[in-house]
Amino acid sequence: EVQLVQSGVEVKEPGQSLKISCKGSGYTFTSYWIAWVRQMPGKGLEWMGIIYPGDSDTRYSPSFQGQVTISADKSFSTAYLQWSSLRASDTAMYYCARPAAAGSPYWYFDLWGRGTLVTVSS
Amino acid sequence: DIQMTQSPSTLSASVGDRVTITCRASQSIDNGLAWYQQKPGKAPKLLIYKASSLESGVPSRFSGSGSGTEFTLTISSLQPDDFATYYCQQYNTYYTFGQGTKLQIK
Numbered sequence: 650e651v652q653l654v655q656s657g658v659e660v661k662e663p664g665q666s667l668k669i670s671c672k673g674s675g676y677t678f679t680s681y682w683i684a685w686v687r688q689m690p691g692k693g694l695e696w697m698g699i700i701y702p703g704d705s706d707t708r709y710s711p712s713f714q715g716q717v718t719i720s721a722d723k724s725f726s727t728a729y730l731q732w733s734s735l736r737a738s739d740t741a742m743y744y745c746a747r748p749a750a751a752g753s754p755y756w757y758f759d760l761w762g763r764g765t766l767v768t769v770s771s
Numbered sequence: 772d773i774q775m776t777q778s779p780s781t782l783s784a785s786v787g788d789r790v791t792i793t794c795r796a797s798q799s800i801d802n803g804l805a806w807y808q809q810k811p812g813k814a815p816k817l818l819i820y821k822a823s824s825l826e827s828g829v830p831s832r833f834s835g836s837g838s839g840t841e842f843t844l845t846i847s848s849l850q851p852d853d854f855a856t857y858y859c860q861q862y863n864t865y866y867t868f869g870q871g872t873k874l875q876i877k
């Protein structure tokens with residue numbers, strides 16, 4: 650089965666670091682870009698950035714550049730989203746998603762993970 | 772950056788109604804537009820891609836149209852399962868989502 654499996658719920662305090670994951674299976678992980686999408690409580694979808702696991706080429710939305718780091722480990726077919734110092738405003742659901750076209754960074758998303766809920770609170 | 776303006780933000784309708792949601796791009800995106808449906812606590816689900824192509828398995832009561840800067844999603848006869856939030860997304864240049872339309876029962 651083609652799927653993206655995300656890591657579980659995280660509860661952190663402000664200032665802490667965090668790395669969440671998204672593991673692809675059922676397809677050639679290195680052939681498709683993986684995007685990250687934020688959804689703050691009760692709000693809409695925001696594209697954060699995208700990575701090509703084949704060569705780790707990474708592109709960020711200007712809104713998120715410098716705020717997060719996207720990486721991938723093709724040995725584990727896993728993409729990551731990390732923060733060095735969390736803020737309360739990072740509280741959100743984070744989805745990974747795959748563009749439908751192999752090799753294309755900008756295409757519609759036909760595959761989504763179920764999301765990782767991150768709560769940042771003191 | 773390309774901005775996507777989606778309207779209305781909320782839409783009240785009844786089962787059997789025909790409804791239309793509009794999405795406008797701040798500049799031409801050709802047909803690089805997708806529509807997603809999202810239910811509470813769930814990931815978005817792809818409905819329409821390339822502005823008017825129906826994703827496999829999506830009921831034919833969903834349809835999309837438009838090109839350039841103006842796009843619409845139409846549900847021809849609302850079913851109980853259709854009450855959800857809908858998002859447009861441009862993927863012509865980077866990605867931008869519309870603000871969402873919550874479709875609720877009248």
